[in-house]
Amino acid sequence: MLDIALIRERPDWVKAQLAKLFDDETPARIDKILELDERRRELRTRIETKQGARNRLNRAMGKLRGNRQMNDGTKSGLVLAATAALKRDDTDRALAILEGESATDAADDDGFQAAFDGLIAELRAMGQGIDDGFAEAKTIESELEAQMLWIPNLPHDSVPVFESEDENVAGVPVGEFREFDFEPKPHWELGPALGMIDFESGVKLAGTRAYVLRGWGARLQRALISFFLDSARDNGYTEFYPPFLVYGEMLYGSAQFPKFKDTVYGLEGEGKFMIPTSEVALTNLHRDEILEEAELPLNYVAHTSCFRSEKASAGRDVRGIKRVHQFEKVEMYKFTTPDNSYDELETMTRQAEAICAQLEIPFRRLEIVSGDLGFSASKKYDIEMWSPGCGEWLEVSSCSNTEAFQARRAKIRYYPGGTRKTQFVHTLNGSGLATPRVLIAIMENYQQADGSIVVPEALRAYLGGASVIDTDQA
């Protein structure tokens, strides 16, 4: 979520930033937000003043009623005078009387209860407009909130401004492209031949985009997950195992909701949803908390399954295991101070690249252009591995700095420099890495003419020392 104050104070600048996203829906929302914000503030100022007066009057009346030093007659006199003042709409005078600045004529004791009843009637009348005002304010505020939740994050100045993902700036590929003396096969041929991937069973159990890993396939994936987690731990990340099924609020916190609600699986009745990425769980670990500055940055890592309906990409990448409903991902996550977040983004991206390098698979970094940033990132790098079988670059990691966008939604703050004023932290997320795709890259890069697959050095320790995957028993 953006800072409402920023929108209020620099609406044209915000619109210019949003224009870089080539999203023609948001400018109208900004205008709507400005209007709602204006109405909200005008209304609140008005009713809060009135409410303040009512609160003071009520308090003063309560105090007066319980006053043991004063006799009933004197009290009645004050109350009658205050009531008269209120009838003339002279709130200040009524307050002055009740709060003891001036006494008036004593009435007789018999009038005590009647005097208070008269005042209460005045106060009741005074409350009429106030309740309606608060109700209206609440309506406006929830409308405002709903609009705010649809505004995407603003791009960082360093992000290249282009509309299409085709313009993403590709870095120089790292690693050696292997020379094949045979035609490299795609994983959807290699997998079934080696008994590693069973597409038929996947479809039988769960339909399109479902798959079963078998034998070496399942073991290789497990090895990769362990390898990824260990790498992250070596880099100082603390490992977590979070729930995969979380409350809907968490998805608002990490900004999948409301925009991408129809791409997430869940139990609407229970208000719980399957996470599309561990980022959802990790972000919300510190929801509603004020963190200690000294403990920042927090570096977390988690392996979870991820669930995505892929509604937006229906019909695309239906072959193989590149785009599936359920996959495994190891996610790095950082909570940082605003000052350090961009340095941390570089660090995190390099860490993801280092994993690719250790697997000895050619990879490249893409600097994502403004039009392809997605909803919550201010800046994003993708890392792609080369897949000689299907002949394409596969996105295996995506590293983003969301700045305060998620932190503001999830209310994750800290006190900067010992001050008393809270500030939102910055949050970063980056895959390190995602398995079905790395599995593809390994199979296709390490395949041999006879259809067997060489195990990358870095993974052998996780597979009992095995160096080759073939049709032998896994």
Place this chain on the structure above:
RNA sequence: GGAGAGGUGGCCGAGUGGUUUAAGGCGAUGGUCUUGAAAACCAUUGUACGGUCUUCCGUACCGCAGGUUCGAAUCCUGUCCUCUCCGCCA
């Protein structure tokens, strides 16, 4: 699934309709003392929103949402969550 208990500031915890404008403690911060530290003592110390954006004022917030009342942390209703015991199951 059944029965019960409970949700109050960073933490613990008091508070059964108006002198509560959330006591007290812990922690934290500043100060006094000290060669330094500890201890002791003194002071300060919630969040959000708004206001001529000021260490000034106002409003809201005691799980959440409604309701009663002139006035609700306190009473009523609903709801969510946590804990304990029992039952069932891996």
